[in-house]
Amino acid sequence: MLSRTASSLYWLGRYVERADFIARLVEATVRLDVLSPRPAGEAAWQSALVVTETEEAFKASGASLTREAVARFLTSDTSHPGSIVRCLDMARMNAKAVRTALTRESWSAINGAWLVFDKRMSRLDSDRTLALVDAVKAETRGFEGAIHRMLRNQTTLFLRLGQATERVDDTARLLDVKYHILLPEDQSVGGTVDRDQWTTILQTVSAVTAYRWIYNDGLVPANVIDLLLSRAELPRSIAAAIEETVDVLTALAKRTGTHGEAGRMARARHARMTKTRTGDVIVSGLHQHLQALIAENDELHRAIGRQFKFH
Amino acid sequence: MGQTAFDEIMGDGGEARPELADLVRWLDETPTDDLRRRQEAAETTFRQLGITFAVYGDNDASERIIPFDIVPRVFLADEWTRLSAGLIQRVEAINAFLDDIYGKQEILKAGVLPEELILSNPQFRPEIVGIHPPHGVWAHICGIDLVRTGPDDFFVLEDNARTPSGVSYMLENREAMVRLCPELFEQFRVAAVDSYPDRLLETMRSVAPRTCGQNPNCVVLTPGHYNSAYYEHSFLADSMGIELVEAADLVVDEDVVYMRTIAGRVKVDVIYRRVDDDFLDPLVFRPDSMLGVPGLIAAYAAGNVAIMNAPGNGIADDKAIYSYMPEIVRFYSGKDAALPNVETFRCREPEALRYTLDHLDELVVKLVDGSGGYGMLVGPTASKAEIAAFREALVAEPHRYIAQPTLALSTVPTLADRGLSPRHVDFRPFVLTGSKGVQVVPGGLTRVALKEGSLVVNSSQGGGTKDSFVLLDTGQRPVQSQVMMGGSMVQEQSL
Numbered sequence: 001m002l003s004r005t006a007s008s009l010y011w012l013g014r015y016v017e018r019a020d021f022i023a024r025l026v027e028a029t030v031r032l033d034v035l036s037p038r039p040a041g042e043a044a045w046q047s048a049l050v051v052t053e054t055e056e057a058f059k060a061s062g063a064s065l066t067r068e069a070v071a072r073f074l075t076s077d078t079s080h081p082g083s084i085v086r087c088l089d090m091a092r093m094n095a096k097a098v099r100t101a102l103t104r105e106s107w108s109a110i111n112g113a114w115l116v117f118d119k120r121m122s123r124l125d126s127d128r129t130l131a132l133v134d135a136v137k138a139e140t141r142g143f144e145g146a147i148h149r150m151l152r153n154q155t156t157l158f159l160r161l162g163q164a165t166e167r168v169d170d171t172a173r174l175l176d177v178k179y180h181i182l183l184p185e186d187q188s189v190g191g192t193v194d195r196d197q198w199t200t201i202l203q204t205v206s207a208v209t210a211y212r213w214i215y216n217d218g219l220v221p222a223n224v225i226d227l228l229l230s231r232a233e234l235p236r237s238i239a240a241a242i243e244e245t246v247d248v249l250t251a252l253a254k255r256t257g258t259h260g261e262a263g264r265m266a267r268a269r270h271a272r273m274t275k276t277r278t279g280d281v282i283v284s285g286l287h288q289h290l291q292a293l294i295a296e297n298d299e300l301h302r303a304i305g306r307q308f309k310f311h
Numbered sequence: 312m313g314q315t316a317f318d319e320i321m322g323d324g325g326e327a328r329p330e331l332a333d334l335v336r337w338l339d340e341t342p343t344d345d346l347r348r349r350q351e352a353a354e355t356t357f358r359q360l361g362i363t364f365a366v367y368g369d370n371d372a373s374e375r376i377i378p379f380d381i382v383p384r385v386f387l388a389d390e391w392t393r394l395s396a397g398l399i400q401r402v403e404a405i406n407a408f409l410d411d412i413y414g415k416q417e418i419l420k421a422g423v424l425p426e427e428l429i430l431s432n433p434q435f436r437p438e439i440v441g442i443h444p445p446h447g448v449w450a451h452i453c454g455i456d457l458v459r460t461g462p463d464d465f466f467v468l469e470d471n472a473r474t475p476s477g478v479s480y481m482l483e484n485r486e487a488m489v490r491l492c493p494e495l496f497e498q499f500r501v502a503a504v505d506s507y508p509d510r511l512l513e514t515m516r517s518v519a520p521r522t523c524g525q526n527p528n529c530v531v532l533t534p535g536h537y538n539s540a541y542y543e544h545s546f547l548a549d550s551m552g553i554e555l556v557e558a559a560d561l562v563v564d565e566d567v568v569y570m571r572t573i574a575g576r577v578k579v580d581v582i583y584r585r586v587d588d589d590f591l592d593p594l595v596f597r598p599d600s601m602l603g604v605p606g607l608i609a610a611y612a613a614g615n616v617a618i619m620n621a622p623g624n625g626i627a628d629d630k631a632i633y634s635y636m637p638e639i640v641r642f643y644s645g646k647d648a649a650l651p652n653v654e655t656f657r658c659r660e661p662e663a664l665r666y667t668l669d670h671l672d673e674l675v676v677k678l679v680d681g682s683g684g685y686g687m688l689v690g691p692t693a694s695k696a697e698i699a700a701f702r703e704a705l706v707a708e709p710h711r712y713i714a715q716p717t718l719a720l721s722t723v724p725t726l727a728d729r730g731l732s733p734r735h736v737d738f739r740p741f742v743l744t745g746s747k748g749v750q751v752v753p754g755g756l757t758r759v760a761l762k763e764g765s766l767v768v769n770s771s772q773g774g775g776t777k778d779s780f781v782l783l784d785t786g787q788r789p790v791q792s793q794v795m796m797g798g799s800m801v802q803e804q805s806l
Contacts, residue, residue: 099545
């Protein structure tokens with residue numbers, strides 16, 4: 001496979017996943033906002049900017065911190081490189097560059113996702129935001145479905161590699177949202193609002209039911225963290241995504257003979273992860289742990305580029 | 312103009328051509344709304360699949376679909392037989408011409424063409440002189456633009472021997488028609504076009520350098536996804552199952568071309584390039600270009616790679632050379648051209664220039680190196696200011712222009728705002744040349760001017776496309792054999 005093709009497939013996987021994540025993040029934020037007593041709702045939108053590392057960019061855009069402004073910034077703002085529409089734009093550009101590697105179904109799924117924004121530049125109230133976000137989620141789901149119907153060859157492996165690498169980053173950021181939202185002063189840890197906030201995080205990764213199946217307790221924050229961090233049965237957990245990168249890199253090594261740094265880093269990360277206990281993470285600081293994960297993931301990302309000669 | 316033109320379906324008199332009475336009945340019986348619905352469904356699919364072309368300098372809509380018209384244009388079997396013979400003769404001559412002009416230059420020695428017309432032509436590439444492409448094939452894929460003015464009057468408007476595009480539309484338009492109007496294919500025996508990618512791949516493999524073994528590695532070279540015809544490039548690579556590469560994916564080492572893959576370099580034997588000569592190799596052509604593959608032409612000259620179409624082909628489809636094509640055909644085939652040219656005034660000749668200047672309001676004037684409807688004056692519909700501007704340009708640089716009479720291009724019923732209405736069309740068939748000879752794919756791209764009375768069919772100027780049916784001779788129906796394979800019916804059709 002051409003190195004350029006591999007690179008485009010990897011980025012395609014990443015950008016679709018990122019678009020899906022931003023959609024889920026916006027959805028979570030709408031809910032967190034609704035749950036917060038005014039004017040504390042602002043904090044939810046603030047946190048969405050913090051976890052996507054776009055506070056500065058938002059400030060520079062000159063908009064004030066309102067629900068509608070942030071929602072637009074994160075979804076349909078074509079001048080903001082981290083918005084959903086720009087992610088889909090980049091996904092589509094990469095898909096176009098490797099069109100021959102994709103099936104018609106996969107390509108038209110990307111194209112369809114991109115077209116979602118064609119007619120939706122109107123006012124973004126909560127309803128419309130949620131509808132938009134739902135449409136994006138449906139389209140990216142369609143893409144994942146289409147990928148699963150493709151030949152299980154290098155093409156899908158690179159798509160999955162991008163997807164999994166992005167997912168580690170995204171889930172870490174999502175889990176970190178909770179760190180940035182302070183509870184209103186009259187609320188206690190473990191109180192109604194706190195619980196609602198954790199439930200929202202679960203909803204965001206479609207894991208409310210999964211939670212009930214795995215944990216017999218009621219809603220316990222430590223369990224939510226455990227589920228998203230280290231339960232590989234949950235496809236969106238960090239553990240599942242880390243395992244996936246190892247699997248894909250191993251499969252690529254087998255098929256193409258490309259062993260290297262990225263594979264070694266991924267296996268080492270996986271080995272460390274299996275020894276990490278959620279309880280210890282919470283005690284020593286979840287936020288710091290997540291930040292370290294994000295930094296480490298970025299290093300792996302660069303190693304992948306070197307190993308497969310992306311540049 | 313519009314009223315007097317020959318109609319491909321309705322003939323001269325407004326009554327259906329007898330062979331096409333069934334088609335006219337279909338048009339009469341299908342409600343306009345129904346036709347419109349089907350047409351819109353086709354366009355939605357094109358949009359969904361991203362079957363688009365880019366319009367340069369158009370920021371608002373950098374990607375557009377080409378409007379599709381639901382009413383096909385039709386060739387009768389005997390019309391097609393005659394056309395094919397003429398096309399094969401012409402493309403054989405083009406190949407012989409290229410081989411000669413970059414070789415012994417006998418046509419110049421014989422005085423058939425003015426020498427300076429070739430040697431000082433920017434499309435003539437001195438760098439190519441003496442290079443012999445594998446198997447002697449130069450113009451592997453030709454798109455010969457034809458217009459028609461009457462039942463037996465076909466004229467060649469342009470020979471495209473560089474990187475002719477449009478074949479993906481030929482195939483996608485047929486897909487759409489089969490899906491949306493299946494009844495037409497029950498009624499008419501239409502020659503299949505979907506073997507085109509297989510034939511193209513066959514052509515590619517047949518011209519591979521003899522040294523490269525049984526399984527030549529073939530690729531399509533694209534300038535990239537910003538190119539207006541990128542969809543077609545990816546479509547072709549995809550339907551042939553070969554790699555679509557950009558220049559940056561290729562590297563030349565010791566006169567051998569490789570592509571860069573995740574597992575290292577892989578040798579490349581045949582390149583179907585959709586990149587202009589200028590951007591092929593910065594060591595030979597434009598050094599300022601960041602595109603291109605350094606050393607590609609050296610590898611080609613060494614006989615290690617086949618490039619199709621061959622570099623230097625531009626001299627064969629140059630508009631200044633075009634006017635000599637009848638002489639060129641006669642020189643190489645010893646016979647008169649079966650397909651005539653449109654009468655052409657070479658403005659470089661004083662008498663032709665004088666005539667052109669006197670008749671600007673009747674003529675179509677074209678830049679010899681213009682394309683896609685740019686740099687063109689359509690006299691009868693041009694404003695006084697446009698004519699004045701062209702007059703000035705002509706007087707300043709007459710050698711850059713040719714002029715042709717405005718022909719009464721044939722029409723085909725087309726779905727317009729107020730129902731079916733005749734619109735002017737042209738036609739681009741695709742002619743393939745491999746090491747075993749020349750073949751014409753039974754079909755092609757019909758372009759239609761959607762504006763009433765307009766003669767400009769270019770997609771960049773708002774033209775649309777139609778499917779082009781080549782009817783099989785019903786008298787020869789036995790040539791179709793049907794084979795049952797794995798439960799599905801495979802039809803073998805031959806012409």
